[in-house]
Amino acid sequence: MLRSLSIDPDKCTGCLQCEMACSLENEGIFNPARSRIKVFTFHEEGRFVPYTCTQCDEAWCMHACPVDAIKMNFQTGALEVNEKTCVGCKVCTIACPFGTINYNRVSGKVIKCDLCGGDPECAKACPTQAITYVDSDATGLEKMRAWAGKTDNAQHAAG
Amino acid sequence: MKYLVIGAGPAGVVAAETLRKLDPAGSITILGDEPEPPYSRMAIPYLLIDNIDEQGTYLRKDDGYFASKNIDVVVGRAESLDPASKSVTTSNGETLTWDKVLVATGSRPILPPVDGIDNEKVTTCWTLEDARRIAAGITPGAPVVLIGAGFIGCIILEALVSAGANLTVIEMGDRMVPRMLDDRCGSLLEKWCEAKGVNVLTSTTVKAIEPDGDAVKVITSDGQSVTANLVISAAGVKPNAEFLEGSGVTLMDGGIEVNQYMQSSVPDIYAAGDVAWSKDFSTGEFGIQAIQPTAVDHARIAANNMVTPRSVEHQGSVNMNVLDTMGLISASYGLWQGVDGGESTELLDEENYRYIRLQFDGDQLVGANTLGMTQHIGVLRGLIQGRFHLGEWKDRLVSNPLQVMEAYLAVTQGA
Structure with missing residues (x-):
């Protein structure tokens, strides 16, 4: 069964434990600036919204890559960047309409959420269950993909 | 069904792969005019700085990849195309026939008209x-x-x-x-x-x-x-479509005119990538974008329609670019020059080479230029292509253009 990250902003307190856990797991340091999940703060509304890659099916990043460096891990459903193949051209970073694949100046490559290989640290670190790792059917993934559809350049004929 | 793809760049390769996915039994040939396996010109700057070797530029890395997909890759340049006999004659004197052909021949650099430019240096x-x-x-x-x-x-x-x-x-x-x-x-x-x-x-x-x-x-x-x-x-390029002169395929400013199905004026001839005179998302007008994401969009749409006519429509691609100039990263989207009657907002930190300018039409984002920004810039595409009405977020962006991610979350997810 495919699982995915489910994010419930109503439960987020803005503690940034997810960013810390992500950065430690993927970069070996506690530095929220290097996290693949990001908590956005809405001061006026007093809200916090964690946000990361939705691992879309026909991923823009994957299709835009000129050197075939982004591939789906069929076990986890995550789109993963092959660091050895990525040349750091950044085309994926402008092609992804969600802004969730980003250039890392330190490595000269791009980084994105890879679901930590199927055991995402952000979900484990979240103290309020604003971020959970659950059966994909329950995440509203379809809803997220519907937004994604608004950005498609192609329109498929009905039927 | 016999498919011929002329051109071995990203558009040609993605089209051939899409054709294979949709028509497992069809015959698929890619005709490319360079001796190397299909490669990415986009990767050349990284070859020049020794980040990768030549193999690192190849569009597909696995040995025998194209054979494993039952895609023939033939080296030769298309010299002429005859729609009546549905054939292409190559520089090697070969004749390749097709039921459907995709022209994805890209473009080539032009030398400016300068005395003495024809020099080996x-x-x-x-x-x-x-x-x-x-x-x-x-x-x-x-x-x-x-x-x-x-x-x-x-x-x-x-x-x-x-x-x-x-x-x-x-x-x-x-x-x-x-x-x-x-x-x-x-x-x-x-x-x-x-x-x-x-x-x-x-x-x-x-x-x-x-x-x-x-x-x-x-x-x-x-x-x-x-x-x-x-x-x-490095003073400009022009489309490789001269070989179609006399074929009946309509050319526009040197590129191949296509409809929403990426089909040329001759029904079984399609075009994709830098050679295609196609629709721009922002202006609705036709022209050549010559960017990687557009080439790949074209290729997938053309291949779908080559297998199932009129099945997928091209809605127009957003023009966008990202450029790394000795470590300073710039990006542009859509109508970055702005529109008549539209508003714009900018934030400049000259000392640190950071800059963002957003262009609005009413309360919709229609274009952007950025300098020195690398995080979450993709949402600029999301906002432009979704044609989202920003409502109160427009004023917030006018006062702080760096809040594009927050604006995106607010308008798409009611955050």
Whole structure:
């Protein structure tokens, strides 16, 4: 069964434990600036919204890559960047309409959420269950993909 | 069904793969005019700085990949195409027949009309062969002239400078990358390059190139004479569609006119990528974008329609670019020059080479230019292509353009 990250902003307190856990797991340091999940703060509304890659099916990043460096891990459903193949051209970073694949100046490559290989640290670190790792059917993934559809350049004929 | 794909760049390869996915039994041939396996020109700057080897430029890395997909890759250049006999004649004298053909022949550099430019010291930067010539032609301290500070010129600057070239860039526009960056952005980029030791001459053209012993002298429009061991010309490209003249396929400004199905004026002939005169998302007008994401969009849509006619419509692609010029990253989206009656907002941190300008039409984002920004810039595409009404977030963006991610979350997810 495919699982995915489910994010419930109503439960987020803005503690940034997810960013810390992500950065430690993927970069070996506690530095929220290097996290693949990001908590956005809405001061006026007093809200916090964690946000990361939705691992879309026909991923823009994957299709835009000129050197075939982004591939789906069929076990986890995550789109993963092959660091050895990525040349750091950044085309994926402008092609992804969600802004969730980003250039890392330190490595000269791009980084994105890879679901930590199927055991995402952000979900484990979240103290309020604003971020959970659950059966994909329950995440509203379809809803997220519907937004994604608004950005498609192609329109498929009905039927 | 017999498919022929002319062109072995990203559009050709993605089209062939899509055709294979949709028609497991069809015959698929890619015809490419370079000896190497299909590769990415986008990767050449990274080859030039030794980040990758030539294999790192290949579009597909696995040995025998195309054979494993039952896709034939044939080397040869299409010389002519005859819709009546549904055949293409190649430079090797071969005749290839097809039921449906995709023309994805891309473009090639043009040399500016300059006296003496036909000199062995002058090269373009387009193919792997060009890359080898450039790598061999630069020695530490060697004077090099780059004609054109457009996208290609800028993206290879780092390679030229790190190889030790003593570099002069000559650009006819009044700023660097005038077709992608606004005044402020282009001028800041020039300052950045000058600070890194590159001599940048804008609003300048090359009058003549004269032999000078082992080198050449590049004479500029304002009378300067710049000695160069190597001259790299990156002064524009044109589509490779001349071989279609007389075939009945309608050409527009040298590119192939296509409809929403990526179909040319001749029904079984389709086009994709830098050779296709196709729809721009923002303007609704037709033209050539010549960018990787658009080429790949075209390819997938064309292939779908080649297998199942009129099954997928092209809605127009958003023009976008990202450019790394010696470590300074710039990006452009859509109508970055703004629209009549629209508003714009900008934030500038000149000292740190950071800049963002957003362009609005009513309460919709229609374009953007950025400099020195690398995080979450993709949402600019999301906001533009979703044609989202920003409502109160427009004013918030006007006062702080850096809040694009928050604006995106607010309008798409009610955050």
